[in-house]
Amino acid sequence: MSKPEKLIENGIRLDGRKPDELRPIKIEVGVLNRADGSCYFEFGGNKVIAAVYGPREVHPRHQQRSNSAVVRYRYNMASFSVEDRKRPGPDRRSIEVSKVSREALEPVIFQEYFPRSAIDIFVEVLQADAGTRTAGINAASIALADAGIPMKSLVSACAVGKIDDTLVLDLNKDEDNYGQADMPIAMTPDGNITLIQMDGHLTKDEFKEALEMAKTGCIAIHEMQKAALTEKYSAQMEGENNE
Amino acid sequence: MDKKLVIPGEFLSDDPSLADEGTYVENNKVFSTVFGIASFKNRVRVVPMAGKYIPKPGDMILGVIKEVTYSNWIVDIRSPYDGLLHISEFPRRIENDEMSKYLKLGDSIMTLVRDVDANMKVELTLNDQRLRPIKEGRIIEVTPSKVPRFIGRSGSMIALLKNETKCNIFIGQNGRIWITGKDNGMDLAIKSILKIERESHISGLTDRITNFIKEAKGEKIKVKKPESEGILDELLGDEK
Numbered sequence: 001m002s003k004p005e006k007l008i009e010n011g012i013r014l015d016g017r018k019p020d021e022l023r024p025i026k027i028e029v030g031v032l033n034r035a036d037g038s039c040y041f042e043f044g045g046n047k048v049i050a051a052v053y054g055p056r057e058v059h060p061r062h063q064q065r066s067n068s069a070v071v072r073y074r075y076n077m078a079s080f081s082v083e084d085r086k087r088p089g090p091d092r093r094s095i096e097v098s099k100v101s102r103e104a105l106e107p108v109i110f111q112e113y114f115p116r117s118a119i120d121i122f123v124e125v126l127q128a129d130a131g132t133r134t135a136g137i138n139a140a141s142i143a144l145a146d147a148g149i150p151m152k153s154l155v156s157a158c159a160v161g162k163i164d165d166t167l168v169l170d171l172n173k174d175e176d177n178y179g180q181a182d183m184p185i186a187m188t189p190d191g192n193i194t195l196i197q198m199d200g201h202l203t204k205d206e207f208k209e210a211l212e213m214a215k216t217g218c219i220a221i222h223e224m225q226k227a228a229l230t231e232k233y234s235a236q237m238e239g240e241n242n243e
Numbered sequence: 244m245d246k247k248l249v250i251p252g253e254f255l256s257d258d259p260s261l262a263d264e265g266t267y268v269e270n271n272k273v274f275s276t277v278f279g280i281a282s283f284k285n286r287v288r289v290v291p292m293a294g295k296y297i298p299k300p301g302d303m304i305l306g307v308i309k310e311v312t313y314s315n316w317i318v319d320i321r322s323p324y325d326g327l328l329h330i331s332e333f334p335r336r337i338e339n340d341e342m343s344k345y346l347k348l349g350d351s352i353m354t355l356v357r358d359v360d361a362n363m364k365v366e367l368t369l370n371d372q373r374l375r376p377i378k379e380g381r382i383i384e385v386t387p388s389k390v391p392r393f394i395g396r397s398g399s400m401i402a403l404l405k406n407e408t409k410c411n412i413f414i415g416q417n418g419r420i421w422i423t424g425k426d427n428g429m430d431l432a433i434k435s436i437l438k439i440e441r442e443s444h445i446s447g448l449t450d451r452i453t454n455f456i457k458e459a460k461g462e463k464i465k466v467k468k469p470e471s472e473g474i475l476d477e478l479l480g481d482e483k
Contacts, residue, residue, distance in 0.1 A: 037293065055295055055323040066362060108251075110267075110276060114297070116363050117323040145251050148294030148388065150276035152267065153252025189252060226250050229278055233292065233444050234248050 003178045007163040013175065019168045022158065022217055027139075027228035029146050037147025039228075041139035044172060045129025050139035052147040055117035069114040073102035075136055077125040097133045104137050104157065104186040104195035110150040119149060130176035131159050137186050137195070142225050146232075154225050155194055157186035158217040160210040162202060167210050169217050183207075185214040189222045245283045246446070249275040256287045265289030279388070280444055292444070296322045296387035296417040298365045302356040303374075305382060305419035306367065308346050314339055316346055318354065321384065321417045324363045328354065332368040351377040353413060353421065380411075380423030383433055385440045387418035392443040393436065400439070400449060407456045408432040431459055 007014060017023070023044025032038035035051035058064040075098040079088045090098075101123070109119065121143070123136035134157035141155040161171040163179040176182055181200030187193045202210060249255065255266060256273040263286040266273050275281060279291035298304070298320060306318035306326055318326035330342060337345055346352065353375055357368040369375070385393065393414050394401050405412055410424030410432045420436060422429050435452055442448060 036295070057323055057325075114323060115361070145278040146293065148277055148279070148291040150265070150291075151251040152269075152274070152276070154250060229250050230248050 004174065007175055007178060008166050008168070013163075013168060015172055017168075019166055020213055020216065022170045022220060023172065025221065025224050027142065027224060029142060029228050029232045035143070035147070037143040037145070037149070039139045039142040039146060041135050041142070043131060043135040043138070044170070045127060046125070046132050046135040047127040048132060048135045048139050049124050049126060050136065050143040051122045051124075052119065052140070052143040052149065053122075054119040054147070055114040055149070056120070058116065058118040063118070064116050067115050068111040069109075069117045069119050071102055071106050071109060071111065071119045071121070073098050073105065073121045073123070073140070075101055075123045075125070075133065077128060077132070081125045081128045097136070100195055100197065101133055101137050101140065105140060105144070105155055107192070107194050108141075108152040108155055108188060109144065110152070113150055119144075130171050130173045130182075131184065134158050134184050134186065138221060138225065142229060145229055153188045153190070154222060155186050155188060156218040156221040156225060157184065157195065158214060158221060159184040160214045160217070162200065162206065162210075167206060167213060169213050183210055183214070185211070185218070187215065187218050189219060191215060247281045247283075248279075248444070249281045249289060250278050251276055253281075255281055255289075256283070258287075261285075261287045263288035265291060290391075291388045293386060294388050296320065298322055298324060298326070298356045298359050298363075298417070300356050300358050302416040303413075304354060304356060304417040305377070305413075305415035305421055306352050306354050306417075308348055308350045308352070311342050311346070311348060316342065318352070318367060320365065320367075321387070321419060322365075324365050326354070326356070326365045326367045328352075328367040328369065332357070332366075332370055334369055334374075346376060351382060351421075353377060353415070377421060380421055381429055381433070382419055382421050383436060385418045385420060385436065387416070389440060389443045390414060390416055390418055392448065393420070393439055395449065400452070403449065403453065403456075404432055404435055407453075407460075408435070431456065434459065 026042035028040040031040045032051050037052040039050045041048050055069050063070055075094050077086050079086050121140045125132045137157040158170050160183050161179050162181040163175045181202050183198040186195035253275045259268040259271050262268050262273045265277050265288055267276050273287055275289045277289055277291040279289045281289045306320045308316050309319045310317035314330045316328040318328055320326040354367045355371055358366045408428040408431045410422050410428045413421040422432050
């Protein structure tokens with residue numbers, strides 16, 4: 001798609017959303033039988049799957065830490081996840097995304113509970129549409145909870161950006177490509193930021209406003225994460241209580 | 244209700260002195276660390292829905308020999324950490340080169356966690372009257388955090404299973420269950436255990452398992468009572 005004349009018109013974006021509106025989200029918990037915890041996460045056009053293994057033995061042994069668990073995060077895009085075939089395997093970008101995503105989750109995990117062990121998180125992007133790292137973090141935090149790993153809280157993530165001089169929540173592909181700024185943010189529900197990145201330009205005031213928008217977005221996502229987790233069991237529990 | 248499904252970071256209580264397993268305290272408030280069932284009886288604790296077994300001294304567990312070294316058996320205990328059974332912890336004095344005669348690769352043992360140090364070195368022992376190598380029966384695996392549900396309040400669930408299936412059942416703290424008895428008894432025991440595993444979070448578990456076993460046994464005498472549903476309703480009615 002070539003650059004559209006206007007990305008936002010009368011407060012309505014290309015895909016019909018309002019500036020502060022998230023794309024539709026669909027969450028499924030426990031989709032993989034082999035993994036200790038797993039989650040399928042749809043975030044607009046993004047489709048990602050997260051698998052968590054562990055705590056388990058560390059291989060290779062030298063990565064082991066004697067007083068805490070190591071957290072390993074692998075973000076990987078499928079070759080068919082984007083329009084032009086993505087060359088398979090780790091590249092500069094996916095190594096960076098893996099690192100920042102790991103650091104977005106590490107602060108909430110009680111790593112010291114499991115010395116000499118590893119917690120492995122795998123995020124596979126099946127379809128990409130701008131914001132895969134935030135989708136990956138959302139999915140991974142649910143998968144961690146599903147695996148029974150102790151955490152301070154879940155982590156929720158979404159992006160804020162600027163298109164046609166307007167701040168908007170959760171950019172899609174075209175807004176990301178032709179917009180002026182993109183700022184992915186991950187935070188805990190009480191507002192502690194664990195990831196913030198930015199490309200493009202924002203003024204100081206815009207930055208402050210963007211942060212507030214991201215906060216609202218993350219809280220909305222957190223509610224959906226919570227609902228998805230409880231849904232796995234609560235339907236049965238309530239049915240029993242009502243009898 | 245004193246039970247509730249909670250997610251990590253969910254607020255539980257204002258009284259930090261009540262904080263128990265599966266919780267953490269921040270700013271004098273108690274929050275959940277895991278995704279599981281919170282109970283507010285006496286103390287506040289959360290039992291996770293999933294998770295690995297973390298060994299504690301005094302736990303009776305079921306292990307599988309995965310390696311025999313010069314003076315130790317290395318034992319798989321279904322945990323991130325391996326168990327070490329030293330030759331001197333075998334009830335009898337044996338020579339180093341004869342270790343495989345007594346316990347070889349792949350053998351199952353009922354064992355006791357003697358000690359766990361800060362480095363998570365797990366020392367096991369067989370030096371106890373109750374412990375022994377496992378020669379017969381079946382072993383199945385369940386979620387370790389659900390072990391208390393299989394035992395039941397003061398052993399009621401396991402007593403029920405043992406009585407109804409005429410099997411001997413031992414439940415290891417690491418979520419391995421050892422069953423010995425007649426074939427059809429073991430089949431029924433395994434079915435019941437898997438049902439408990441699936442439905443452990445739903446209240447009225449013991450009643451449902453009692454019914455399940457009765458029904459399964461009834462089918463074997465091929466008299467499927469048409470009013471069996473009515474009986475179920477009555478029992479559930481009592482529960483209310």
